[in-house]
Amino acid sequence: DVKVTQSSRYLVKRTGEKVFLECVQDMDHENMFWYRQDPGLGLRLIYFSYDVKMKEKGDIPEGYSVSREKKERFSLILESASTNQTSMYLCASSLGTVLYGYTFGSGTRLTVV
Amino acid sequence: AQSVTQPDIHITVSEGASLELRCNYSYGATPYLFWYVQSPGQGLQLLLKYFSGDTLVQGIKGFEAEFKRSQSSFNLRKPSVHWSDAAEYFCAVGAGGTYKYIFGTGTRLKVLA
Numbered sequence: 001d002v003k004v005t006q007s008s009r010y011l012v013k014r015t016g017e018k019v020f021l022e023c024v025q026d027m028d029h030e031n032m033f034w035y036r037q038d039p040g041l042g043l044r045l046i047y048f049s050y051d052v053k054m055k056e057k058g059d060i061p062e063g064y065s066v067s068r069e070k071k072e073r074f075s076l077i078l079e080s081a082s083t084n085q086t087s088m089y090l091c092a093s094s095l096g097t098v099l100y101g102y103t104f105g106s107g108t109r110l111t112v113v
Numbered sequence: 114a115q116s117v118t119q120p121d122i123h124i125t126v127s128e129g130a131s132l133e134l135r136c137n138y139s140y141g142a143t144p145y146l147f148w149y150v151q152s153p154g155q156g157l158q159l160l161l162k163y164f165s166g167d168t169l170v171q172g173i174k175g176f177e178a179e180f181k182r183s184q185s186s187f188n189l190r191k192p193s194v195h196w197s198d199a200a201e202y203f204c205a206v207g208a209g210g211t212y213k214y215i216f217g218t219g220t221r222l223k224v225l226a
Contacts, residue, residue: 004156040122040218042203043157043216045213048213058213090156094212096212097207097212098207098208098213099164101159102149104149104156104157104158105156106155106156107156
């Protein structure tokens with residue numbers, strides 16, 4: 001089974017800090033995604049990457065950037081964390097189009113104080 | 114506009130009772146439809162998917178869903194709910210050749226013993 005591993009389960013950061021969320025997948029998937037999950041809003045796509053060094057903005061990219069230097073690793077960066085970025089962050093990967101389905105990590109719950 | 118609506122935010126059922134979770138979509142192209150489940154503290158797991166053919170699809174954990182084009186619906190069902198089914202359920206839609214889903218806002222299922 002494909003595994004998607006998010007490095008931290010819980011994080012607490014201060015306002016203005018630069019925050020890195022790391023995600024690693026172990027099955028050579030082409031595509032990787034970062035979602036934000038908030039109650040009542042469901043999952044919202046922040047960024048996705050369809051190849052190494054390639055990225056595309058999702059629905060809510062403001063305040064975030066991403067990095068994909070290696071195929072298996074996709075990092076989400078909060079340039080200057082703010083309290084409204086307190087949320088659950090989910091990483092996912094997929095072999096190809098939506099037909100293949102996504103494999104999700106367990107999530108990182110980030111609190112910005 | 115493309116959208117997925119899950120009208121029920123919360124549903125409570127007794128263990129052993131039947132379950133139906135509603136999902137309605139608005140999508141310009143031929144939709145590919147999915148249900149994901151998120152158990153507490155976990156990422157999302159794919160339950161089932163519909164691309165074409167038989168409109169009743171079977172998934173894992175005893176779930177099934179029926180695609181009704183005339184009603185733009187893809188409701189999830191289970192004949193007899195188990196306590197372990199308590200989770201949040203997300204309906205999603207995508208199109209062939211695309212990488213991204215549109216997710217619904219989720220339905221949280223509570224199971225009474």
